[in-house]
Amino acid sequence: MRKNKLIVANWKVNGSKTLCEEYRNLSDFQTRSDLVVCPPYPYLGQFNTHSISLGSQNVSIYQSGSHTSHVSVTMLKEFGCEYCVIGHSEVRDTFGDSDSIVRAKARLLLNEKITPIICVGEDESIRNSGQHLDFVNNQLKQGLPYFEFGESVKEIVIAYEPIWAIGTGNTASLTQIEDMAREIQSMVAYFYQHFSHLSVTVLYGGSVNPNNAKEILSQPSVDGLLIGGASLVPRNMEQILSFC
C-alpha cells in the first residue's frame, strides 16, 4: 500500500495557461498526498515544479510513423510524464479502445517506466443488473499488463470510475466505492501474486468534489482520487489536498 494518497486531476479538454500557473502554486497545499496533473497535451510543458507530477490523459499504441494526431510513449517520457491514464471510459467510447488495447498500452508505458493508471468501471445497466463485480473483474483480467521476466514494477494504479457517476453529480455511495475498491485490490493482488514487491493503488473517480472527497478518502481500500470537473477549480484542489 502506498504511503501518500494519490490525487490525480484529469482536465479532459479543459484548461489554459492560467490554470497551469494556478496549479504550479498549489505545491504549498500538498500535505500527505502525491498530486498528478493530466492536462491536454499542449500544456504538458508548462509544469516545471517537482512537487506536481505530470500525467497524460492517453497515449498512442504506435511508437512512431504515419499516425496523424497520435502521441507516443517516448514523447510522454521526454516531457517528464510519470503517469498516464489509459482505458478511460470516454476514450473507450470515442476511440474504441478495447481491453486488449489497454493491455498493450500499459505494456508500452511500463517499458518507459511510466506508471499506467488503468480505468475500469461499469455502466448503469450493468450496475442495475448486479453484474458490476464480474464486469470489472473481466476488464482487469483482459486489460492488466503482463510483466517481463525479472521486471520489477513498483506500482500499478487502477481507477474505478463507474460510468454512471462521471460528470453526473451522482457519486457512488461509500459502500459501493469501498466494496468495489476492496474487490479490485484482491483481484489485482491475485493476478500479480508472484510479484510480492508490487504496490496496488486503487483510485475512485466520478463526481468527486470537496464535499465528498474526505469521506471517500477515508475508505480503507481507497488510495486516492481521479478528479475531473472539480479539478478545474484550484480552490477545490486545495480543499481536497487538505484532507490527505
Ligand code: 13P
Ligand atoms: P468528474 O469528476 O467530472 O465526474 O470526472 C471523473 C473522471 O472522468 C475523471 O477521469
